[in-house]
Amino acid sequence: MSDNGKNPWIYRSVFIIATVAVFLLGLFLSSILERKSETYSLQMVKPIPDGEARNEVWGANFPREYETYMKTLDTDFASNHGGAKMIDYLEKYPELVVMWAGYGFSKDYNQGRGHAYAIEDIRNTLRTGGNEVSPMPATCWTCKSPDVPRVMEEIGVAEFYEGKWIDKGHDVVNPIGCQDCHDNETMALKISRPALVEAFERQGKDMSQFSRNEMRSLVCAQCHVEYYFKGDGKYLTFPWDKGFSADAMEEYYDEMEFKDWTHKLSKTPMLKAQHPDYELFMTGIHAKRGVSCADCHMPYKTEGGVKFTDHHIQSPLNNIENSCQVCHRENARTLIQDVYDRQDRLEELRRLTEKALAAAHLEAKMAWDNGATEEEMKPVLTLIRHAQWRWDWVAAANGLGFHAPVEALRVIGTSLDKAGKARKEIALILVKLGVDYPVKLPDISTKEKAQAVIGLDMDFLNKDKQDFLKTTAVEWDKKAKERQGTLMEYSK
Amino acid sequence: MSDNGKNPWIYRSVFIIATVAVFLLGLFLSSILERKSETYSLQMVKPIPDGEARNEVWGANFPREYETYMKTLDTDFASNHGGAKMIDYLEKYPELVVMWAGYGFSKDYNQGRGHAYAIEDIRNTLRTGGNEVSPMPATCWTCKSPDVPRVMEEIGVAEFYEGKWIDKGHDVVNPIGCQDCHDNETMALKISRPALVEAFERQGKDMSQFSRNEMRSLVCAQCHVEYYFKGDGKYLTFPWDKGFSADAMEEYYDEMEFKDWTHKLSKTPMLKAQHPDYELFMTGIHAKRGVSCADCHMPYKTEGGVKFTDHHIQSPLNNIENSCQVCHRENARTLIQDVYDRQDRLEELRRLTEKALAAAHLEAKMAWDNGATEEEMKPVLTLIRHAQWRWDWVAAANGLGFHAPVEALRVIGTSLDKAGKARKEIALILVKLGVDYPVKLPDISTKEKAQAVIGLDMDFLNKDKQDFLKTTAVEWDKKAKERQGTLMEYSK
Numbered sequence: 001m002s003d004n005g006k007n008p009w010i011y012r013s014v015f016i017i018a019t020v021a022v023f024l025l026g027l028f029l030s031s032i033l034e035r036k037s038e039t040y041s042l043q044m045v046k047p048i049p050d051g052e053a054r055n056e057v058w059g060a061n062f063p064r065e066y067e068t069y070m071k072t073l074d075t076d077f078a079s080n081h082g083g084a085k086m087i088d089y090l091e092k093y094p095e096l097v098v099m100w101a102g103y104g105f106s107k108d109y110n111q112g113r114g115h116a117y118a119i120e121d122i123r124n125t126l127r128t129g130g131n132e133v134s135p136m137p138a139t140c141w142t143c144k145s146p147d148v149p150r151v152m153e154e155i156g157v158a159e160f161y162e163g164k165w166i167d168k169g170h171d172v173v174n175p176i177g178c179q180d181c182h183d184n185e186t187m188a189l190k191i192s193r194p195a196l197v198e199a200f201e202r203q204g205k206d207m208s209q210f211s212r213n214e215m216r217s218l219v220c221a222q223c224h225v226e227y228y229f230k231g232d233g234k235y236l237t238f239p240w241d242k243g244f245s246a247d248a249m250e251e252y253y254d255e256m257e258f259k260d261w262t263h264k265l266s267k268t269p270m271l272k273a274q275h276p277d278y279e280l281f282m283t284g285i286h287a288k289r290g291v292s293c294a295d296c297h298m299p300y301k302t303e304g305g306v307k308f309t310d311h312h313i314q315s316p317l318n319n320i321e322n323s324c325q326v327c328h329r330e331n332a333r334t335l336i337q338d339v340y341d342r343q344d345r346l347e348e349l350r351r352l353t354e355k356a357l358a359a360a361h362l363e364a365k366m367a368w369d370n371g372a373t374e375e376e377m378k379p380v381l382t383l384i385r386h387a388q389w390r391w392d393w394v395a396a397a398n399g400l401g402f403h404a405p406v407e408a409l410r411v412i413g414t415s416l417d418k419a420g421k422a423r424k425e426i427a428l429i430l431v432k433l434g435v436d437y438p439v440k441l442p443d444i445s446t447k448e449k450a451q452a453v454i455g456l457d458m459d460f461l462n463k464d465k466q467d468f469l470k471t472t473a474v475e476w477d478k479k480a481k482e483r484q485g486t487l488m489e490y491s492k
Numbered sequence: 493m494s495d496n497g498k499n500p501w502i503y504r505s506v507f508i509i510a511t512v513a514v515f516l517l518g519l520f521l522s523s524i525l526e527r528k529s530e531t532y533s534l535q536m537v538k539p540i541p542d543g544e545a546r547n548e549v550w551g552a553n554f555p556r557e558y559e560t561y562m563k564t565l566d567t568d569f570a571s572n573h574g575g576a577k578m579i580d581y582l583e584k585y586p587e588l589v590v591m592w593a594g595y596g597f598s599k600d601y602n603q604g605r606g607h608a609y610a611i612e613d614i615r616n617t618l619r620t621g622g623n624e625v626s627p628m629p630a631t632c633w634t635c636k637s638p639d640v641p642r643v644m645e646e647i648g649v650a651e652f653y654e655g656k657w658i659d660k661g662h663d664v665v666n667p668i669g670c671q672d673c674h675d676n677e678t679m680a681l682k683i684s685r686p687a688l689v690e691a692f693e694r695q696g697k698d699m700s701q702f703s704r705n706e707m708r709s710l711v712c713a714q715c716h717v718e719y720y721f722k723g724d725g726k727y728l729t730f731p732w733d734k735g736f737s738a739d740a741m742e743e744y745y746d747e748m749e750f751k752d753w754t755h756k757l758s759k760t761p762m763l764k765a766q767h768p769d770y771e772l773f774m775t776g777i778h779a780k781r782g783v784s785c786a787d788c789h790m791p792y793k794t795e796g797g798v799k800f801t802d803h804h805i806q807s808p809l810n811n812i813e814n815s816c817q818v819c820h821r822e823n824a825r826t827l828i829q830d831v832y833d834r835q836d837r838l839e840e841l842r843r844l845t846e847k848a849l850a851a852a853h854l855e856a857k858m859a860w861d862n863g864a865t866e867e868e869m870k871p872v873l874t875l876i877r878h879a880q881w882r883w884d885w886v887a888a889a890n891g892l893g894f895h896a897p898v899e900a901l902r903v904i905g906t907s908l909d910k911a912g913k914a915r916k917e918i919a920l921i922l923v924k925l926g927v928d929y930p931v932k933l934p935d936i937s938t939k940e941k942a943q944a945v946i947g948l949d950m951d952f953l954n955k956d957k958q959d960f961l962k963t964t965a966v967e968w969d970k971k972a973k974e975r976q977g978t979l980m981e982y983s984k
Contacts, residue, residue: 289822345899349905413844416908420908428929
């Protein structure tokens with residue numbers, strides 16, 4: 001019976017030991033499962049001075065973000081598009097050359113690359129010209145580099161936009177990076193470009209009232225939007241005062257009688273949509289459900305227990321597991337096919353529209369050549385202007401319409417309708433002028449043929465660009481290195 | 493120390509009592525939470541004979557299914573559309589009258605009502621005519637009643653389709669109901685109509701291989717599909733041999749040079765889409781994710797512990813909690829708005845298309861009247877045929893495009909394009925014929941005006957219908973009552 005007498009003590013001891021063991025196990029588990037938060041990294045190796053544009057300097061403090069950012073150099077188009085090269089859109093869709101006759105995009109329009117290529121690519125494109133001809137305003141630099149806020153600070157915003165693109169290249173050398181979206185002390189998301197702030201101010205909205213989740217889209221909306229260069233000072237402005245939709249912006253531009261250029265063939269006062277990614281996205285279901293740009297393009301990642309934002313900004317289709325599959329419990333192949341299904345349907349209407357618009361410009365030229373009057377042509381040009389604007393609002397946006405497929409299809413549908421109506425009116429004018437219809441249109445079946453049709457001197461443009469790259473661009477890098485001490489080479 | 497000696501017994505007793513208590517609690521909970529399955533109800537009050545078309549006889553055994561089925565009489569359009577009356581589509585969109593000139597739908601086209609109205613509504617519509625003029629074949633009865641399988645069994649399928657609609661009305665009196673989708677002994681879902689089986693057989697598919705979930709859509713696909721009346725025997729046939737899409741069916745019809753009618757104004761060999769709900773649905777994301785028609789239109793319901801399928805077939809928007817919200821964790825208002833957002837965008841393009849098509853028919857008539865030749869008009873008529881078919885493929889389907897918004901917008905986009913192209917060609921023909929363009933089109937701004945334009949004698953049609961309802965329809969009910977013993981009155 002003495003054993004029985006000891007039992008309560010045994011029970012109690014087992015209980016106490018078990019409790020302590022479980023407590024320790026909890027501590028241990030908590031320790032090995034700990035996800036160090038992003039702010040953990042704020043113990044900087046070296047403080048970042050205000051205005052520091054060199055991404056590698058920031059990178060010394062934030063190696064994970066920097067390493068992933070540098071992967072934007074590895075943009076591998078092969079994974080989605082069956083080839084390792086940038087798509088030459090003018091080669092793939094030669095109608096675009098005609099649609100942009102008289103405008104830079106008819107010279108050169110390649111698929112975009114990662115942010116780290118921003119400086120290299122804007123220097124390389126034929127659109128920015130060479131030493132002899134420099135057609136673009138300095139405003140074009142605005143979205144290309146974290147040097148921009150510094151220069152704006154130094155010389156003033158309006159002054160930054162003024163003058164030629166070629167005059168400011170020595171001051172803008174680091175590709176899109178850290179300082180464009182982050183505060184150098186707190187790392188908080190911040191808006192570094194005035195145009196977005198000004199657009200919201202005109203609507204009575206205060207940027208500081210936006211939530212962190214909204215900011216995860218708005219830092220992108222500094223650049224991934226529709227904008228135009230206002231007045232002689234080419235002041236960068238967002239046409240948002242009447243709303244985000246294609247229709248609202250069209251009305252805005254019409255009211256102020258704005259045009260980006262006059263079409264070389266049809267003489268239409270044209271609008272060029274930039275890349276209204278944010279606006280199109282905002283009309284779609286992902287935006288409605290509170291998804292931000294970063295949720296899909298910069299999803300969270302964990303490395304050695306540290307959770308951080310993946311700065312390899314890319315197509316979510318290259319990273320389905322961390323983007324789509326966070327919410328959509330379907331296999332990757334199914335999800336990718338779902339995206340393609342939407343994009344393919346949009347592409348069908350988009351191609352019909354491109355063919356109709358190219359024909360409309362060519363036929364309009366024939367009408368002018370055969371003596372059509374301004375009065376006859378005015379309604380036609382309005383139709384072409386609106387049709388191409390709406391097409392471009394969809395086509396220029398990244399994601400091939402996926403950011404809001406239903407709205408993209410609606411807008412491209414109205415574009416196709418207007419392009420067809422324009423062609424009908426031109427046909428009637430041509431017949432009235434005694435021209436046989438259908439007219440024989442020139443061969444625009446390749447980029448080269450189309451560029452010849454619109455009278456581009458490609459040899460000169462290419463030579464001028466090469467001269468520029470060998471002289472001016474080299475000079476810019478030299479000056480920049482002197483100014484900032486080091487200059488990283490991004491291209492390989 | 494004697495207390496300590498008893499302790500082990502106390503521990504054991506507490507343990508045993510607790511265990512038993514928990515076990516009993518489990519039994520109790522299981523009992524009060526039990527959901528009696530649907531098969532529970534298979535203990536029938538009275539066996540249902542093979543061929544029993546009276547829904548109320550089935551209803552005696554399945555009161556829950558029957559009661560909810562009877563709610564299809566209460567279709568309350570007010571909830572979605574701001575009015576308690578069926579929408580008169582010809583009144584709302586008078587262009588339709590012109591688009592269907594020479595075809596029954598130009599006489600009368602109201603919003604559909606619940607299944608329990610099937611017999612009343614097919615008798616009432618002006619499309620089926622009256623005593624003097626009975627334009628429709630008997631085939632039109634096929635989807636209206638569970639009497640159909642019985643009559644087909646009695647006289648043969650081909651024989652059922654043959655002859656006039658007016659000749660078989662006494663045999664088809666019970667509205668769409670139980671026997672259309674269920675086996676009378678096992679209550680299993682079954683296909684009661686030959687056209688669906690035949691369509692799948694031509695594709696080498698065996699109906700018996702479809703899963704129960706697929707059957708929850710396929711019983712609907714017996715009727716909610718595109719079909720046509722083949723040959724002189726008006727044999728009900730689904731045009732699926734090349735695929736489900738608008739494009740594939742268009743190719744199918746073109747190859748066999750099929751037409752539903754010749755347009756009275758434009759002389760176009762027209763196609764009338766019925767209601768390709770199933771086909772459009774199959775191209776959308778819900779079908780891709782394995783959702784069936786019944787999942788949204790007949791969701792499960794629980795009453796007094798019995799789980800059963802809600803047979804109040806209706807718009808899921810009237811029943812968001814049991815349809816959308818089973819998967820989508822958003823509030824009802826948001827979900828409804830999401831549906832409307834898609835439908836509104838489609839409506840915009842659909843209305844543009846309707847206006848273009850009505851104008852095309854009217855302008856084509858002017859071309860004929862002014863001496864256009866068959867050769868000149870042929871390409872125009874092909875464009876009109878295809879444009880209106882594609883429009884109808886989207887417009888005729890229930891759900892205002894929501895069953896697959898992206899595909900619906902693609903198809904309506906190509907329709908709008910073709911309608912515009914047709915108008916361009918007609919304009920050129922008119923100008924060539926010396927007619928001033930734009931021509932002045934007749935006023936079709938109301939249903940009445942449009943019906944006058946296409947030369948319908950509405951007074952005669954209405955009178956003939958009233959005569960029919962007072963004589964033939966009464967006679968039908970009398971004969972049916974004699975045959976089956978009882979005849980339920982559905983209308984109130």
